[in-house]
Amino acid sequence: MINPQVIAGFIVGLVFSVFGFFALLAFVSDQSSIFVSGAYNIFKDILGPVAAGFGGAIAGAFATYRLQSLVEDNKSKVTDVSNYNRGVEILSAKNRDLWVYKRQVIEKFQKHELRFLKMPDFPEMPINSLMASDYLNELLIRFGMGSEISALMTAERKYVATISNLWQRNRMIAKYRMELDEFFRMRRTRYTPSLGDLVRVHGHTRLLRLYEYTEMAIDDLDRSLAAFYKILISLQRNMAKHIAYQNLNILEVKPWVPEPTTSPHFKSINELSVALDNAMKEKKRRK
Template sequence: MIFSSVMGLLLGIFLTFISFLCLFGFSPDLAQMISPMVFAVLKDVGGPVAAGFGGAIAGAFCSYVFQQRNEKVKEDKSDISAMHKTFVRLSVQLNDFFSAKELNIYPHLTSRFRFIDIPKIPTSPSIIDQVDPRIIDIAVSLKNGEAIEVIYLAEARYKACFETFNRRNSQMDEFRAALKSAGLEHGGIEEIYQAVGQGQLIELHIMTEQMIEILDGAIRTLSEAMELTADMMDKKFKGAGGARLKVDLKEEHQHLTKAVLPYFNVDTLKAYLEKF
């Protein structure tokens, strides 16, 4: 900003000087107002010096404008790259949970004893690095604090889900070990209850329902973060003809729909088990 102002001032002085020389050169009446010697010096010495100086100023200004334009292009490319990477990152994370829901949870979601039937879920996340911090600068430039909050919340919930998967998997290992030690590989709920007791079944029920709730929350937050990232791309490069980020997630998508409530809650499960 300061550089542009200085260049503008110098160019203004140069153009004013050249304009006066032209005016005095083509108007003899005005030329008589100053000494012929002064006019000659201004014309023969000042003119070439001013022309050279003006050319240097113009060259410097053009170089500055060209450099600023190149930096703007580089910055825009960097911003586009950051938003694309963030969008793809969120999409991969969302697909991790879609797969977990599709393969591990949905087949058993309506089961009376889904806390037993839902198998262990893989605990290896596809994304382990940190989100590109440049996305914060982009959101700040657009005065979109909500995007920062939601994207980082999605990151936190992504990690929390895998921690929850790991805890439930550990409980499932303990549950199966207890069944094995009792010599029971398969059986009905009464046989399982006799083998492991009420406490372990209640704990497994609570952990399973917490896992499903945390998973649903993470899916909703990730989908919202994707939409906000796409909106930032549209707002920042609106009318520039750049590539757009496409979010094709329907509200009625089965993976975005909150899981149905379990057949048992803690109290009704306890009451049911106490019959045996």
């Protein structure tokens, strides 16, 4: 199928050729014309003005089309900048949410021997339901960054899953605290419980379950922060230069470089299990 632009170009070219021909006749005398006198007069006096008017109309239409194209192109570029800024703004906001959990809770307790039990509740802020992919996917495809769509959508899914896991950990730890409070109430004193005390209060298996879930949630958070850092840096390095237009501001963010959380005191669930067993044996031996 022939491209419509080729057809339009052919028609415009033909019209301008005819118009040029009639315009040329205006400067040719009757004696020099290759046409008979009657035909020459028709071309010069009738068709010439008609062609001139038609040519002017075509030129006006072309100028209008060109102006409209420029307006549409300007509007499209402004929209690109707006969509880019909005998408980056959403990603940056989600990244900040994750850093709140990292800074306020995990980093303060990451070196504690029993961090899986000692870490306080994670703040339950509203989950950001806006999707940066709604604003960025089309731009990623157009500028040859389609491979980043998967990374973008993965980061946003991780955001929701990570926060949900942290909140679920809040529900779990609440029961452990109630049990420990009851233990101290019965003892009528408070002190730092030993591993043996913790096994007695919570049970060996449940402590392992809390350890596993807490460490999994911490690892998920670290992975989410790494995913957001990667996509934000990629957008600023590879896309911002394509959408820069006139004096429109391109949103620039400087995400913190994520670092893995310090490894737990007990490096694995098996290591914790052995420590709990030994603590119980020691407690029984002292009796």
